Amino acid sequence: MVALPIENVDTDQLIPARFMSAPRSKGYGGFLLHDLRRDADGALRGDMPLNRHADASLIVTRRNFGCGSSREAAVYALVDAGIRAVIAPSFGDIFAGNAVNNGLLPARVTEADAEDLIARIGAEVPAARIDLETCTITLGDRDVPFELDPVQRTKLMNGWDDIDLTRAELDKIARYRAERRKTAPWAWPVAE
Amino acid sequence: MSAPRTMLDKLWGAHEVLRRDDGVSLLWVDRHLVHEGSHHAFAKLADRGLAVAEPDLTFGVVDHYAPTRNRDAIADPQIARMVGTLQENAARHGIRLFGLRDPGQGIVHVVGPEQGLTLPGLLINCGDSHTSTHGAFGALAFGIGATEVAHVLATQTIWQARPKSMRITVDGALGPGVSAKDVALHWIAKLGTDGARGHAIEYAGSTIRGLSMEGRMTLCNLSIEGGARFGMVAPDQTTLDYVRGRPGAPKGEAWESAAEYWLKLPSDPGATFDREVAVNAAEIAPTLTWGTTPEQALPIDATVPDPARLEPGKADQARDALDYMGLSPGRPIAGTPIDQVFIGSCTNARVEDLRLAAMVLRGRQAKVPGMVSPGSTPVRLQAEREGLDLVFIKAGLDWVGSGCSMCVGMNGDIVAPGKRCASSTNRNFKGRQGRGARTHIMSPAMVAAAAVTGELTDVRPFLTKRAA
Ligand code: SF4
Numbered sequence: 001m002v003a004l005p006i007e008n009v010d011t012d013q014l015i016p017a018r019f020m021s022a023p024r025s026k027g028y029g030g031f032l033l034h035d036l037r038r039d040a041d042g043a044l045r046g047d048m049p050l051n052r053h054a055d056a057s058l059i060v061t062r063r064n065f066g067c068g069s070s071r072e073a074a075v076y077a078l079v080d081a082g083i084r085a086v087i088a089p090s091f092g093d094i095f096a097g098n099a100v101n102n103g104l105l106p107a108r109v110t111e112a113d114a115e116d117l118i119a120r121i122g123a124e125v126p127a128a129r130i131d132l133e134t135c136t137i138t139l140g141d142r143d144v145p146f147e148l149d150p151v152q153r154t155k156l157m158n159g160w161d162d163i164d165l166t167r168a169e170l171d172k173i174a175r176y177r178a179e180r181r182k183t184a185p186w187a188w189p190v191a192e
Numbered sequence: 193m194s195a196p197r198t199m200l201d202k203l204w205g206a207h208e209v210l211r212r213d214d215g216v217s218l219l220w221v222d223r224h225l226v227h228e229g230s231h232h233a234f235a236k237l238a239d240r241g242l243a244v245a246e247p248d249l250t251f252g253v254v255d256h257y258a259p260t261r262n263r264d265a266i267a268d269p270q271i272a273r274m275v276g277t278l279q280e281n282a283a284r285h286g287i288r289l290f291g292l293r294d295p296g297q298g299i300v301h302v303v304g305p306e307q308g309l310t311l312p313g314l315l316i317n318c319g320d321s322h323t324s325t326h327g328a329f330g331a332l333a334f335g336i337g338a339t340e341v342a343h344v345l346a347t348q349t350i351w352q353a354r355p356k357s358m359r360i361t362v363d364g365a366l367g368p369g370v371s372a373k374d375v376a377l378h379w380i381a382k383l384g385t386d387g388a389r390g391h392a393i394e395y396a397g398s399t400i401r402g403l404s405m406e407g408r409m410t411l412c413n414l415s416i417e418g419g420a421r422f423g424m425v426a427p428d429q430t431t432l433d434y435v436r437g438r439p440g441a442p443k444g445e446a447w448e449s450a451a452e453y454w455l456k457l458p459s460d461p462g463a464t465f466d467r468e469v470a471v472n473a474a475e476i477a478p479t480l481t482w483g484t485t486p487e488q489a490l491p492i493d494a495t496v497p498d499p500a501r502l503e504p505g506k507a508d509q510a511r512d513a514l515d516y517m518g519l520s521p522g523r524p525i526a527g528t529p530i531d532q533v534f535i536g537s538c539t540n541a542r543v544e545d546l547r548l549a550a551m552v553l554r555g556r557q558a559k560v561p562g563m564v565s566p567g568s569t570p571v572r573l574q575a576e577r578e579g580l581d582l583v584f585i586k587a588g589l590d591w592v593g594s595g596c597s598m599c600v601g602m603n604g605d606i607v608a609p610g611k612r613c614a615s616s617t618n619r620n621f622k623g624r625q626g627r628g629a630r631t632h633i634m635s636p637a638m639v640a641a642a643a644v645t646g647e648l649t650d651v652r653p654f655l656t657k658r659a660a
Contacts, residue, residue, distance in 0.1 A: 010621045010622075070319055170347075
């Protein structure tokens with residue numbers, strides 16, 4: 001577990017826009033927090049915990065992590081860098097949804113617990129455990145409860161695929177569509 | 193009698209295909225807008241061998257990577273590839289594309305309303321957080337990620353848990369030089385960038401009723417900077433007047449029945465909201481950001497905050513922001529020298545915005561270089577008909593083609609490291625306009641005033657001098 005004691009880590013910082021044209025198959029891990037991790041000449045900064053502990057899989061950070069744009073690439077960068085969960089007092093709404101859609105856990109803890117975890121992480125990277133069943137983070141002898149929207153929790157546990165789930169409802173969608181065409185014909189654009 | 197309902201209740205109910213036991217709804221999507229950044233979603237669709245479910249309800253726009261100069265031969269191969277990929281995907285799936293040479297081209301959130309694709313009562317999705325802009329019409333409009341874009345492409349529906357409702361009521365007259373941008377920065381500074389997280393905002397009150405559609409779009413656009421995915425304004429006569437006659441808008445009898453329905457969308461009297469916030473318009477001064485998040489905003493006549501006087505979390509962030517922005521605490525923000533200006537983006541590049549900026553710049557010279565990128569090709573042509581382009585050019589600014597441009601720098605229009613830019617955009621995040629770029633966001637009129645003086649400046653004296 002590494003600490004990133006910054007508020008409002010926005011998606012422009014998580015992945016600067018200039019990297020977003022790459023296809024996912026190339027891997028996005030190298031773009032993660034690129035401009036925080038590297039100097040202008042590209043050298044890795046030694047004072048950045050994520051650089052010293054490249055195998056970390058959990059990040060503890062401050063409020064409103066992932067605010068800003070809807071770019072799912074921010075989540076790809078985290079996931080491709082091996083991050084499994086981000087622990088913070090709050091997350092940007094779109095980011096949290098994107099995270100769950102890619103198997104990344106956005107775990108909400110209290111401000112006090114986030115600060116406590118950040119303080120407990122010293123120079124080393126301690127091993128922590130996350131239990132999705134009980135919604136607990138264990139770091140040494142300390143158990144910290146976290147919150148997760150129940151729907152998101154189920155999704156993370158079952159790995160739901162929304163498109164398949166929805167395609168099972170195609171008849172209901174077709175009925176809705178037919179009804180909307182009748183009651184709101186104006187909702188279809190006028191052909192030019 | 194049924195209980196009074198909010199506009200959110202009405203719009204949600206009208207789009208609900210089904211609701212699961214856990215309360216999550218499957219919603220019908222009336223309009224889906226895609227751009228070059230949607231390449232991940234199209235790739236997901238291709239992986240599964242699926243077609244776009246409703247190509248007639250899907251529209252493509254080239255904006256994020258659109259070159260603002262020399263469009264006919266895109267020099268950068270990576271940019272050419274991004275534009276080309278969208279073109280191929282649009283052609284493959286039979287989607288109407290507003291491509292670089294299309295007379296309707298522009299930024300997606302300008303194009304939708306302009307072409308009448310955005311209408312009251314619709315549910316609109318786009319893989320872009322500023323989709324909240326379209327809520328200005330009384331539509332349910334929200335930004336989504338790539339997985340969700342793929343889902344909408346494949347099914348024309350989206351799973352959503354209903355957000356909480358929030359009403360921001362702004363009453364009173366706005367002072368001279370104070371616009372929708374200032375209203376937005378004012379409330380975000382008050383409540384924080386996560387102040388409205390989890391909520392759908394409805395903007396109400398006499399000030400909002402008095403705003404043009406363009407002002408309402410600016411306000412709704414910035415909702416996401418306060419954490420809200422949704423920002424809405426109830427449809428009224430101003431809305432109908434804007435929509436009527438647009439290419440995609442209903443005509444004849446269809447118009448009549450649509451308009452009748454739209455005027456029933458406003459929240460019922462007595463409807464209750466999960467959260468209410470009141471703002472007094474008279475208290476709002478021209479506002480700009482000093483730091484690296486939109487909540488770090490202050491009136492132009494204020495001083496840069498001193499971290500020593502802030503609570504601990506905020507203090508850390510303020511120190512870091514001051515360092516990045518190269519500012520000293522306790523000093524007036526006005527008078528800070530700038531290197532360049534930018535007028536553009538889906539927030540503030542509609543013709544009304546350009547008129548306001550031109551009003552300040554007319555007959556004056558810019559002390560610093562800068563770019564003006566109209567929000568769309570129709571906006572560009574309208575501005576040229578009014579001679580606004582000449583005002584900018586004579587002042588010494590570049591008049592360029594439309595696209596996201598320097599709002600996000602994907603097309604190569606960036607602010608150099610360490611340079612300070614007065615910008616009419618929406619995000620002052622670190623590196624947003626280019627690595628190391630220092631961004632101050634403000635209204636287009638304020639940007640124009642900054643251009644004239646070469647420093648962050650109160651626009652108000654410029655306007656009173658003009659009136660005299
Ligand atoms: S102008 Fe800026 S904020 Fe608007 S859609 Fe383009 S990149 Fe996003």
